[in-house]
Structures are given as C-alpha cells and as structure tokens.
Amino acid sequence: MKKNKIKVIGLFSGCGGLDLGFKQAGYDLIWANDILKDACDTYRLNIGGHIVNEDITKIDLNTIPNADIIIGGPPCQGFSGIGKRDPNDNRSALVYSYLDVVNKVQPKIFLFENVTGIKSSKAADGSKVIDNLKQAFENIGYHINIFTLNAADYGVPQRRKRVFIIGNKLGVDISVPPQTHFENKEGKRKWISSFEAISDLDSPTENGETKYKHQPKNEYQTLMRKNADKTTLHIVPYSSPTDKQIISHVKPGGNYMDIPDSVSTKRIMYFKSTGGRTTTYGRLDPEMPNYTINTHFNRPNIGCNIHYEEDRMITIREGLRFQSFPDDFQLISKTQRNYYVQVGNAVPPLLSKAWAEHLLKYLEDIPSPKAIHIAKSLESQTHKPELVNEYAFANAENHTE
Template identity: 80%
Template sequence: MKKNKIKVVGLFSGCGGLDLGFKQAGYDIIWANDILKDACETYKVNIGDHIINEDITKVDLDSIPKADVIIGGPPCQGFSGIGKRDPNDNRSALVYSYLDVVNKVQPKIFLFENVTGIKSSKAADGTKVIDNLNEAFQKIGYHINIHTLNAADYGVPQKRKRVFIIGNKFEVDINAPTQTHSEKDSNKKKWISSFEAISDLESPTDDGLVKYTKQPSCEYQSLMRKNSTETTLQITPYSSPTDKEIIKHVKPGGNYMDIPDEVSTKRIMYFKSTGGRTTTYGRLDPKMPNYTLNTHFNRPNIGCNIHYEEDRMITIREGLRFQSFPDDFHLISKTKRNYYVQVGNAVPPLLSRAWADHLQKYLTAERISKTSSTNNLNPSLLET
C-alpha cells in the first residue's frame, strides 16, 4: 500500500492543520468537513476542494466515502480548562458525531484529537466522557489507545498538550510517535525556542507582505521558508492605549506580575491578589517555546502573546509559525476574528505529520499481512 493510496477522511478539519500533516506525508485525503466557511475556503486554497462546508450533524452519513483512516478533532471549548466544562454544551456532544461517522465508514484506523480537559470532563450523568468514548469505540469494533502529547516534543515551538485517541481494527496497541525533541534529553534535539520560531521575520508592515532579508538561522526557519521567498499576514494587531502601556512593562518570559500597580487595571490587580494564571499578559521567552496558542492571540490578557523583543502583540503569521504552518500557507477570512480562530484551533501540522508517518507502518503491516494470506498481523512488523 503506497502512501498516496491510503484514503483519509477529515472531520472538523478547520483550516486544515491535521489534514496538512497527512497530506505532507503522502496520504490521499478524499473528503473533509467543517462548519466555518472561512476555514473551508482556507482549506481549499492550501489542501484541496474536497472539503464540505456543513454541520456534521446535518451531513448524510451515506455521502461520506469509504476510507482507510479518519482523522479529526471535534470542537474542544466544552472540554477546555479555560471554559466552564458544561456537560450540556452542544459542542461537547459533537464528539459522538465523530463516533457516528467512524461507525458508518469503519476505517482501519482513526485518530481523534482533543484538549487535555477531555480526560477529566464528565457527562450529564456524572460519568467521564473519555471512559464513555473508550467504551463506545470498543463496542463498534476498535482497539483503543490514548496518549497525551506535547507538541514541543515533535519540533513545534509551542508547549501545546493534546489528547489523542487512536482506534484500530488490527487489535494491536498503537504507541505514540517517537519524540524527536526534548527540553532536557541530550539524545534528542532541543525544543524549538520562540526566537528560533520567528526571529527571521521582518517587523510588521501595513499590508503584512514581507520579503526575507535575513538568512534562516536554524533548521526550523529553513523548513518554514522552504517554498517561499516572501510571506503574508505580518501585520501588527491593534492594541488599545492602555494595553500598549501595559505591554511596555512586561519583561521577556514575564507576565502580569511585572506590571506596576499604578498602570494596572482592576482585572490585573485582582490577578495579583489571587495568583495563578502564569501566561496572562505574558511576553514570550526567547529561549523557550511559546505556551499554548489560543484563538485570542491578538490580546494580551489571554495567553502569552507579547513579542519577546518588540512592544507589540504577535502577528497572525507569527501565530502560524508557532503552530508550524509553513510560510506559503495562506489564510482566507472575511473577518479579523476568524483569522485568529482558524490559527488557534488548528492542530500543529508537524505534530500531525509525526502521527501520519508513525501510522504508516501499521497500515503497511496490514498490507503485508494480506499479501501473506493471513488474517492476523505479525506483531514483529509493528515493533518500534
């Protein structure tokens, strides 16, 4: 089975971060969906026109083609640690729409991505959502493994932890992809720092179009610039006069605790008195990866979104760099808000690529098994 013959269906694809990694690995993505029109337009430009702009609950399951692999991450706000974790949130129920599609299509492998909050979230009856999903997937014929991965361990300049549920028809344990990067393990490459992620980009311009005037200083920059001589969306986000004053006081790697009381808002003073919220009003540490990028990275009060050197918020293009989207990836959006939604909700393509390369051997082993006229996989084919 050649890579480009492995058929993939993408669910809740957004602008295509998860799908892009599989496309880069040579998989054939034949169908995808998302409810956000701007995300679908972005997907069409960068990945393919096979995406359907529709609510998955309204899609005729018979219209979804058969595939070897299903990938996707249902909306995570209902499970996010910064949300209310409302068991009645309809977005939480969409995880079961994913299950319905898997049950209908019956792929050999599925990959389900979500925030770590899903592990502790509960259904309306008090049971754990992830336990219910595990049981439900097993009932429709899948062997399940669950892994929590940090994107920084796979070459993404962002400490973004996500849960992956992997189901397979082969009745084998599928382990996590081998880590390529580490904060401390000298046998692996070092985590990609914020400086390495974006330091080769020129300062923002009015139209966001910038040519490269600096040579790439590391492997990551070369990878991001591989097919480009210039890039777009390098526009400084708007900041209010109050935010501009606040930003000046935050040191690299610092947060709201650096802001003098005399310029602090009531909200900042409340944070100071109650503690926690490490990334709030955070400025990037140039020596470390960024924290988790969210859908509000144009604002200082949600996440670590202040440039490590310049007194400004990071740009959309810099956000794309922190998510490991290449510089030739173009975003389509009719609103400023949806630029940030598309980027912040995406799965980092480099993390997706790690999964795509890793799962290839399981599908190859299945092909070898069929060629050998045996119904069971040879475990030796799956050794890492």
Template identity: 40%
Template sequence: MKIKKPKVISLFSGAGGLDLGFKNAGFDIVWANDFDKDACNTYTHNIGSHIVCGSIEDIDSNEIPEADIIIGGFPCQGFSQANLLRFADDERNKLYLEFLRVVKDKKPKLFFAENVSGILSLAKGEAIKKIENDFSLAGYSVKKKLFNVADYGVPQSRKRVIIVGVRKDLNIDYDFPIATHTSPSKAKKEQLLPWVSISKALEDIPDADDADHGLLNHDYSKYKITNRNFTGHRKTDPEKPSPTILARGNGKGGVCAIQHPKNHRRMSVRESATIQTFPKSFEFFGSLTSCYRQVGNAVPVKFAEQLALALKNKIGE
C-alpha cells in the same frame, strides 16, 4: 495488510493543519468537512477543493466516500459528570456523536481524534472512559496519549490528547511517535534535541511593521499588552517555546494573540502560523480575528505529520 496511498476522511477540518500533516506524509485526503466558511476558503485555497462546507449533522454518511482513516477533533464541552446519564440530550455533544456516527457507518481501518488535555479529567475521568467504551462497542481497539508538541520539534508548549482507534479485525498495532526534543536541561542526558524556542522559530520573519516584508497574513492585533499573570497577557520568554497559540472567539471578537518574543506587540497571524508550523506560503482568509482563530484551532502541521508517518510505517507503501 499493506495499502498504497491510504485514503483519509477529515472531520472538523478547520484550516487543515492535521490534514496538511497527513498530506505531507503521503496520505490522500479524499474528503473533508467544516462549517466555518472562512476556514473552508482557507482549506480550498491551500489544500484542495474536496472540503464540503456545512454542518456534519446535515451530511448523510452515504455522501461521504470510503476511506482507510478518519481524522479530526471534536468539541467536548458537554462531557460533564451531571450530563453523562443524559449524554445524547446535551446539545454540546452533538458533534462528538457525529464523529462517532461517521466512524460507525464508514468503518475505517483507523481513526485519529485530537482534543484538549482537559478531556482526560472531565467528569472526574468518566468522560474519556465513555469515549473509549463508545468506540470499543463500535469495533475499535482504543489507545490515547497526552502530548506536548514541543517534544516533537514544534516551537510551542501545547498539550493535546490524541485518541487512536484501530478496527479490531485488523492486525495493526499503531505506535505513537517517539519524542525527538526535550527541555534544554534534559537534552544531553536523554540524547534528544532541545526544544525549539519562539525566537529561533521567528528569526527569519521580518518585522510586521516593515512596509516591504512581503509575507502573507503578516498583520497583527493592536490589543493592548498589559503584562499581567492572565492568559494571553503574560510576557513571552524568547528562549522558550511559545505559549499555546489561542483560538478563543467566535468570529465576532475575543481572540487574544500571544505576545511577540520581544514583548512589544502581539504576534501577527503569520508569526502565529509559523509557531503552528504552517509553511509561509499557506494563506489564511477572513477577518483578522477569523484568521487568528483558524490558526489557533489547528493541529501543528509538523506534529500531525509525525503522527501520520508513524502510521504509514505500518500500513503505507
């Protein structure tokens, strides 16, 4: 069944990387939600005022409009081997259960859930089995895939799992997008484009220390560079895709920005956002730490758009 301008509900939207990708692909984001005020301000300014700022636990499903698709990512810290028997009692699983609750209540045609690669091995693989079983019982055929977004033209090595559910009463078979890029050593043989390097992605970004750079959010952390083999402290290879843009911290500190490809300072928020394939006109709101966190939590826009286009070919105009 063909539908025009598919309608999308977004949960745990953050600054809106996943949403912007779907919007760019021609989808209509009709409702979104996040609890972080800075992220909601960023989202409202750049994408639309349809975001509701507040905890999803406090929002009744009847307050959420009908839609064809639900998208979002949920935390997975509570999926431990010991806690699977007491799953609903673990505070850390509340947001996953809220995602499941909204899918059950709204019964969209499809849902897309994004998560870290570690979800596949949590509780020795039992966590992902539980997730798939939960959504199967809710009436969805589920498939999952581990991606490195560098394989899709994003200038970053970032491994994430995409879980897709299709309502069982529909004749829709979603196919994940096919990779367009690979490592330079394999590109010719596999007839794909080589990965986009971090230096290539940032080649037209003026230096953040230039007084007249004219870019939004082109401020950077002064956190010391130590060049040791530890997350956030490793040297950046300018000829490779960027290391994963990080999102540690809770708004009170803790974010560690990746080093610039020249390894003379940390990348700015703008540079980090460029690696996450946000457009230069996309403005982030909040403290420096909050902006870094919003960027790091996002799904790369270009990758999200390819996920959406693969779906639009099935149910779009």
C-alpha cells in the same frame, strides 16, 4: 500499501492543520468537512477542493466515501452532556457525529484529537467523558489507545498539550510517534525556541507583506520558508493605549506580575492577589517555545502573546509559525476574528505529520487475524502483552489468510 493509496477523511478540519500533516506525509485526502466557511475557503486554497462546508449533523452519511483513516477533533462543547448512552438518547453532542461517521465508514484507523480537559470532564451522570468515549468506540469494534502529547516534543515551537484517542481494527496497540525534540537531553535535538521560530521575520508592515530579515539561521526557519520568498499576514494587531503601556513593562519570559501597580488595571490587581495565571499578559521567552496559541492571540490578557523583543502582540503570521504552518500557507477570512479562530483551533501540522508517518508501519505491514491470534496465545502463556505486537508484526507476511 503506498502512502498515496491510503485514503483519508478529515472531520471538523478547520483550516486544515491535521489534514495538512497527512498531506505532507503523502496520504491521499479524499473528503473533509467543517462548518466555518472561512476555514473551508482556506482549506480549498491550501489543501484541496474536497472539503464540504456544512454542519456535520446535517450531512447524509451515505455521501461520505470509504477511507482507510479518519482524522479530526470535534469541538469540546457538549462534553458535559455525554453520559452512558442508550439508543433513544438525543445524539446532539458533536463527538457522537464523529463516532457515527467512523461507524459508517469503518476505517482501519481513526485519530481523534482534543484538549486535555477532556480527561477530567464529567458527564451529566457523573461518569468520565473519556471512559464513555473509549467504551463507545470499543462498542463499534475498535481497539483504543489514549495518549497526551506535547507538540514541542515533535519540533513545534509551542508547548501545546493535546489528547489523542487512536482507534484501530487491526487488533493491536498503536504506540505514540517517536519523540524528535527534547527539553533537556544531552545529544538530542532541543525544543525549538521562540527566537528560533520567528527571528528571521522582519518588523510587521501595514499590508502584512515583507521580505525576510536574513537567510534562515536554523532548520526550522528553512523548513517554514521552503516554498516562500516573503511573508504575508504579518500585520501588527491593534492594541489600546492602556494595553500598550502595560505591554512595555513586561520583561521577556515575564507576565502580569511585572506590571507596576500604578498602571495595573483592577483585573490585573486581582490576578496579582490570587496568582496562578502563568501566561496572562505573558511575553515570549526567546529561549523557550511559546505556550499554547489560542484563538485570542491578538490580546495580551489571554495567553503568552507579546513579542519577546518588540512592544507589540504577535502577528497572524507569527501565530502560524508557532503552529508550524509553512509561510506559503495563506488564510482566507471575511472577519478579523476568524483569522485568529482558524489559527488557534488548528492542530500543528508537524505534530500531525509525525502521526501520519508513524501510522505507516501499521498500514503497510498489517498483521493478519491468524498472526494476531497466535500472538495473543503467546501472551497468555508468557504474560507479556508486549509480545503481541512484536510477534504479530514480525510475522505479518508469514501468516496470510
């Protein structure tokens, strides 16, 4: 099956980070959805006009086309209300809207992305949300694998951990994409540092447009600048006089503990007394990837958002760089807030692309039911489950129906 023939539906797409990775890998994106108008406008500008701006719970499932893959990450709100469900329950949780679309479309594979907190979340009845989700997807015919991946391991300059639930109707265990970058491993590509990610960007300007400081100095900068000759959205976020004073005391790689008591707010003093907030009032370490970019990266007290060298918060463009969006990717927003919401909520496109390229081997060389049956018989005889995938894929072309 050719990549441009593999049809993809995106749910809860936002500005399109997850969708963009599949587009970059050559897939055919045919339908998408999000409730935020600004995000949909951004998506149309950069990815395609096939996105529908509507509440997913109000969409007629019969209007959604058939596809080979469904991708998306429902917002985590409402997880506490997910329990062991019966047909009469109120299906208000958005995750179950995702499930409903999967059940209606019946794709070969679906990719469900979410925050790591989903693994520890409990439902109202005390059961684990992740277990309930797995069971719900299995009930509609999907084989499930669950993984936690760090975006930094896939060339994204950000230590962003996310959970991926991967479901398939092929009857196989789908593995994780092969890791491409490493924190500490001789002879392997290292994690992309904050300096490597943004050091070619000049100081911000009033209108956010500026030429690059110099030629690309590394593979990542070259990739981000592939179709761009200047930067945009590179405007210094506003900081209060108090925040500016506080920022000036934080050293590279440091946090609120660097701030003298004489200029610390009551909140900072409370943090100092209780501890445990590594990224609060954090300044980038130029030798390490950033921590997770959130939807408030214009503020110093939520996340590691202070530039490693200049006494300022990182810009929207720098946030996009840390998320691995290319420099020709533009944002549309009627409010300042929604710029940060779109960037912070996105799945890094490079992580998405790693998934997209990895899934090709399952879609291009699909084992037949007969091959899978023989492989499972082999497992029962040898007690080696890894032979199921090995045999089934090796004999995919030799066992046809």
